Amino acid sequence: MVKALVAHEPESKPEVVEVELPVLGPGDLRIGLAAAGVCHSDLSMTNGTVTPKFPVVLGHEASGVVLEVGSAVDDIEVGAPVVLNWAAPCRRCWFCLNAQPWLCRRVEKTVSTPGGKLADGTPLNLALAVGAFAEETVVPRWGVVPLPPGIPADVAALMGCAVLTGFGAVRNSAQVRSGESVAIFGLGGIGLSALVAARMAGAGPIVAIDINPEKEATARALGATDFLLYDDSLPKTIRGLTERRGVDHAFECVGRPETIHTAWSSARRGGKCFVVGVGRRDQAVEISALELYHYARELSGCALGSSDPDRDIPMYCSMIGSGSLDLQPLISHRTDLDGINDAFDRMRAGEGLRTVVEFDAEGFR
Ligand SMILES: [Zn+2]
Ligand SMILES: [Zn+2]
Numbered sequence: 001m002v003k004a005l006v007a008h009e010p011e012s013k014p015e016v017v018e019v020e021l022p023v024l025g026p027g028d029l030r031i032g033l034a035a036a037g038v039c040h041s042d043l044s045m046t047n048g049t050v051t052p053k054f055p056v057v058l059g060h061e062a063s064g065v066v067l068e069v070g071s072a073v074d075d076i077e078v079g080a081p082v083v084l085n086w087a088a089p090c091r092r093c094w095f096c097l098n099a100q101p102w103l104c105r106r107v108e109k110t111v112s113t114p115g116g117k118l119a120d121g122t123p124l125n126l127a128l129a130v131g132a133f134a135e136e137t138v139v140p141r142w143g144v145v146p147l148p149p150g151i152p153a154d155v156a157a158l159m160g161c162a163v164l165t166g167f168g169a170v171r172n173s174a175q176v177r178s179g180e181s182v183a184i185f186g187l188g189g190i191g192l193s194a195l196v197a198a199r200m201a202g203a204g205p206i207v208a209i210d211i212n213p214e215k216e217a218t219a220r221a222l223g224a225t226d227f228l229l230y231d232d233s234l235p236k237t238i239r240g241l242t243e244r245r246g247v248d249h250a251f252e253c254v255g256r257p258e259t260i261h262t263a264w265s266s267a268r269r270g271g272k273c274f275v276v277g278v279g280r281r282d283q284a285v286e287i288s289a290l291e292l293y294h295y296a297r298e299l300s301g302c303a304l305g306s307s308d309p310d311r312d313i314p315m316y317c318s319m320i321g322s323g324s325l326d327l328q329p330l331i332s333h334r335t336d337l338d339g340i341n342d343a344f345d346r347m348r349a350g351e352g353l354r355t356v357v358e359f360d361a362e363g364f365r
Contacts, residue, residue, distance in 0.1 A: 011047065033062055038343040060127050063159075147313075256279060
């Protein structure tokens with residue numbers, strides 16, 4: 001039995017309970033968790049935005065160490081440090097074969113994957129086939145990306161979701177070039193990753209927007225040239241910063257209809273607006289038919305930052321290794337499993353940056 005954070009039903013407060021791990025299959029790995037980031041999608045699974053099967057072990061952004069290897073796995077050993085990968089492409093479906101592995105059909109189906117049991121024998125689900133808010137988990141071999149030596153467990157965890165999504169949105173989806181203007185709405189783990197990527201791409205101006213004035217210092221330290229508090233007049237203010245045009249690329253990292261509309265209105269004629277945040281099924285974004293024609297902007301969903309984790313995580317590792325990428329400033333709080341509900345409260349209030357859950361994993365270096 002291991003401790004895990006389980007959501008028992010929608011709209012309920014998740015609790016830390018003892019769970020029985022899934023049986024290790026021939027193609028599986030048993031992982032001791034080292035660190036796990038608290039992502040907005042974890043909260044979304046408890047408040048009705050995303051509807052997994054319950055009860056579910058939450059958590060999907062994590063690093064750990066391999067504790068046990070299934071009999072059919074021959075390319076990874078006990079003791080290896082890994083990033084857990086909730087978006088592992090199958091390499092066989094139409095999307096994978098047509099160079100869009102972030103839209104893989106397998107990834108669509110993993111929101112809640114059966115695995116393990118509660119102490120009373122009730123079958124459990126693992127969020128996104130990972131279930132990272134637990135001392136240990138069992139995942140398929142394809143559910144991890146091996147790490148090179150020297151990557152700290154906390155930043156390794158962030159690579160599993162926030163960095164793939166936020167960095168990828170700028171680098172892969174938008175392919176932001178030097179000198180292009182960028183606006184980023186919502187400075188959580190994903191928005192801040194996008195900000196770092198925009199700075200590294202040489203973008204400017206980089207306008208960072210949030211509802212919390214306390215995020216200004218971090219935003220500026222990470223490369224924002226301007227920081228604005230969210231309000232309805234933002235598109236006008238942003239045009240004032242971009243020779244009256246609007247930005248080349250707007251990234252909405254919140255998932256609310258109002259912010260999506262404001263981000264869209266902040267892009268220039270012919271500019272692009274990427275919806276990176278995960279919104280609710282029952283909320284609609286209304287755009288004027290005339291504006292859609294006149295402004296000739298692109299409005300695009302942005303799944304996983306158009307990332308291929310097997311390609312991109314090793315690239316981020318080499319950037320960290322060479323000193324060109326520092327993800328530590330994205331982490332504002334550290335906690336244990338019992339503190340995750342407090343992290344959810346901070347997210348609801350728009351406070352703090354990434355919270356990382358730390359485990360005492362033996363052997364993560
Ligand atoms: Zn996530
Ligand atoms: Zn696929």
